[in-house]
Amino acid sequence: MTRPFLKMNGLGNDFIVIDARDAGFAPRTEDIRAWGDRASGIGFDQLIAIEGSETGDAFMRVWNSDGGTVETCGNALRCVGWVLDKATDSDELTIDTLGGLTTAKVLEADARTGMVSVDMGKPRLNWDQIPLSEEMDTLRLELQIGPIDAPLYHTPVAVSMGNPHVVFFVDDVMAVDVERSGSLIEHHPLFPEGVNVEFAQVIDRNIIRMRVWERGAGITKACGTGACATLVAAARRGLTERHGNVIMDGGPLHILWRAADDHVIMTGPVEVEFEGQLDG
Ligand SMILES: N[C@H](CCC[C@H](N)C(=O)O)C(=O)O
Numbered sequence: 001m002t003r004p005f006l007k008m009n010g011l012g013n014d015f016i017v018i019d020a021r022d023a024g025f026a027p028r029t030e031d032i033r034a035w036g037d038r039a040s041g042i043g044f045d046q047l048i049a050i051e052g053s054e055t056g057d058a059f060m061r062v063w064n065s066d067g068g069t070v071e072t073c074g075n076a077l078r079c080v081g082w083v084l085d086k087a088t089d090s091d092e093l094t095i096d097t098l099g100g101l102t103t104a105k106v107l108e109a110d111a112r113t114g115m116v117s118v119d120m121g122k123p124r125l126n127w128d129q130i131p132l133s134e135e136m137d138t139l140r141l142e143l144q145i146g147p148i149d150a151p152l153y154h155t156p157v158a159v160s161m162g163n164p165h166v167v168f169f170v171d172d173v174m175a176v177d178v179e180r181s182g183s184l185i186e187h188h189p190l191f192p193e194g195v196n197v198e199f200a201q202v203i204d205r206n207i208i209r210m211r212v213w214e215r216g217a218g219i220t221k222a223c224g225t226g227a228c229a230t231l232v233a234a235a236r237r238g239l240t241e242r243h244g245n246v247i248m249d250g251g252p253l254h255i256l257w258r259a260a261d262d263h264v265i266m267t268g269p270v271e272v273e274f275e276g277q278l279d280g
Pocket residue numbers: 013045046064069070071072073074075076163164196214215216217220222223224225226
């Protein structure tokens with residue numbers, strides 16, 4: 001069975017988006033890996049399926065390119081919000097995920113690009129919500145990368161946006177070997193479900209430069225939930241205000257951690273690259 005898909009991205013974090021509301025979609029891990037392979041397949045960071053939902057306008061299911069299931073995906077939520085918006089006249093769409101219910105608002109729905117704001121809900125900050133394998137202060141994790149007596153990076157902040165993140169604050173993010181350091185932490189025993197790893201350099205009270213190693217996908221150009229986690233971590237540490245731009249390799253996302261209701265609002269672009277057919 002062939003399935004039409006949209007190849008989309010949010011700041012270069014790219015996806016294949018399948019509309020599975022009319023026909024179920026349960027891909028095999030080996031197929032996800034084959035489709036996601038950038039050398040021999042189509043190539044993507046995450047595979048996205050839009051499904052029907054009793055609790056919202058749609059349900060978004062996410063797999064990493066390694067085939068693993070993901071609770072939620074911020075950049076993809078903007079893309080799915082954009083797709084759903086084309087077919088409805090409501091300007092707010094509720095999209096449910098394994099990581100919780102979110103609301104997308106399309107601010108600009110241009111033909112090939114657009115600007116979308118997503119209410120990502122509340123960050124989860126308790127050790128067992130990340131989750132961690134033991135009770136610990138999530139604001140100052142007892143964790144380091146590198147030699148015991150001369151750690152490269154240490155004492156990060158853990159935040160869940162529905163999916164797990166650990167944020168290391170560094171003096172010079174461009175000096176970080178993100179692949180080497182990130183891959184060392186992704187499967188650390190402190191994170192029983194794995195973890196996305198962010199390296200963040202605070203530029204000023206409203207600007208953070210961040211690079212990311214994603215669980216199950218490796219280095220990506222941007223990570224929406226990672227940008228949310230980074231701003232929350234910086235604000236919790238008193239390093240920034242509760243709103244600002246998180247600038248990643250693929251560009252900036254505006255993040256607001258709203259004091260009134262503790263919700264995190266992420267705003268940024270979406271892009272449609274091409275349409276295709278998937279055998280599967
Ligand atoms: N790129 C996504 C995050 C995917 C996270 C995934 N790598 C995981 O295993 O949680 C985003 O924009 O939020």
